[in-house]
Amino acid sequence: MRKLIWRNLLRNKVRTLLTVLSVAIALFLLTLLGGVYRALTAVGSENSAELLVARNAISLTFQLPEAYGQRLRSIEGVEEIVGTTWFQGVYKDTRPENMFPRFAADETLFEVYQEIEISDEHLQAWLAERDAFVAGRALAEKQGWEIGDRIQIQGDIYPVNLDLVLRGLFEWPGEEFQENLIYFHRRYLEEATGNPGIVGTYWMRLSSEDVAPQVIQTSEAMFENSAAQVRTETGEAFAASFTEMLGNVQFLFGAIGLGIVISILFITANTMAMAARERTTETAVLRTLGFQRPAVLGMVLGEALLVGGLGALLGVLGGSLALQGLGEAMQQFAPTFAAVRATPGILAGALGLGLVIGFASGIIPAVAQARSSIVDGLRSVG
């Protein structure tokens, strides 16, 4: 029976290929959408529940006074705080391989981001020099940097060029995509820009995630009557705020995904219905030979599942490869996000969806064939 299912699948190769490809393209797009959506909503740290971020309430493009740091640090439940500022700038040129996130950060960086691993030697070397920077190991390997190498970042948002020396490498286990960035001293940026006393965002590590609601409420109330009001949120919500800038992406992605699935379901169902109808006589012959109705049902359904499964496999494979490429580009623009990539969950979901498409497209013709009259089937012979 398995042989017959396989042979039937290959009976009309062009039709099968086109159907498999249509499922593959749909699943390719869904994998892509899934990966991008994850990147837009993920925080990139398993411990993010204990991380809060305070930013300017107006928008991310506005900054906060440096003086807020001490006051935020004093809130009960805040264990450590780090101010970070997005420096952008140009390294060498604007080619994609030379684009990576550059952040100015306080010395408390690694006390807040405890997930980041850096050797004590490298940490002390970074802390000891005002123009030192630390880089993710993945980025350093990609750029061919060695400890002690000097780089220059030309300012674009900020009207200053930064001369930096590499003093440390860090790793971010399980989140290797986060290793594609550098941190240098915020104090150095402040000095270079004339001490404007501004910070992009403050990240706070809490004593426990239970205190988060209280810290959010206190920190926002603390600056309610200030010129720069604060919005404090979890890392997840912070990442989602990037998404909000794009509008209701969740709805948009959902609607696109649903549209793709429904349209491809109709196409596949039509193909399966045609394929099954063409074999009405053969089905009748099989049943005359003694094959039971469930065997006929399984035969049509098996073929539909194969179409859906093969399409999904191709689509998911293509999608994950495309995401890998897209991931590098995305990191340049959304550094605090988890990078775009196909997670096992996305891959499994897409594969499962392919099988669901196969099942849904095959079940009606399969049942119709299984229930059809043998006499009518034999009569349909020319």
Place this chain on the structure above:
Amino acid sequence: MSDATPGSGAGAAAGGELAVEIHDLTKSYKRDRFDIKVLDGLSLAVRSGEFVALMGPSGSGKSTLLNLLAGVDRPTSGELRVAGQRVGGLSDRRLAEWRHRHIGFIFQFYNLIPVLTAYENVELPLTLERLSKAQRRVKVETALGVVGLGDRMRHYPRQLSGGQEQRVAIARAIVTDPTLLLADEPTGDLDATSAAEVLDLLVQLNQEFGKTILMVTHDPRAAERASRLLHLEKGKLVESEQEALGETAPSQPVGAREA
């Protein structure tokens, strides 16, 4: 069974196990508001080892009778027994199992599965049985050997002539060693030479292997090869050649007796 019904008497009365017993069989179809009676109180007995030809004009109920005998259709009323089993009372599942065990069906248009080779087509019914691959191979090769296509096992139907396709279909029908072979115009789509070969094969199966065969045909020359000829008209058996010809050996062709 009614002795007064044509076809029910002489052949069966001559002795031997009954392969087919039909008593007062009726089959009606509903078309729009009308009930169309295709078989009307038909009775018939066929002994094991007989080769019966069934003739009649289109719409006389020949194929319907064949479908009922094969258990792919159910009678409206009456009794139908094949190899002692009352067919009408079986559930769908049991009927499929029964069909597999007792019926070999030969179609006018061969109805081979085009994506399977001759070997695989013949093997198909055996996949329903608990047989090893080696056991299936022996049976398939034997069946294809009987029909003279031992050298065409790896050919697909499209690579065979009409006559060869029909012989593969016959091999598929006999591979499970069924009680009854039913042939629905087996030569209807063949040229004269191929038709003669197929008929020779059916006669061989009847005479050498003792197969009980019931063949529907429009072709008088094909009918002549059978040992008994029945005529069906408007759902009733109206004539029995066997009765007209008297008591003769059931496996002896009608044509031979006339000669």
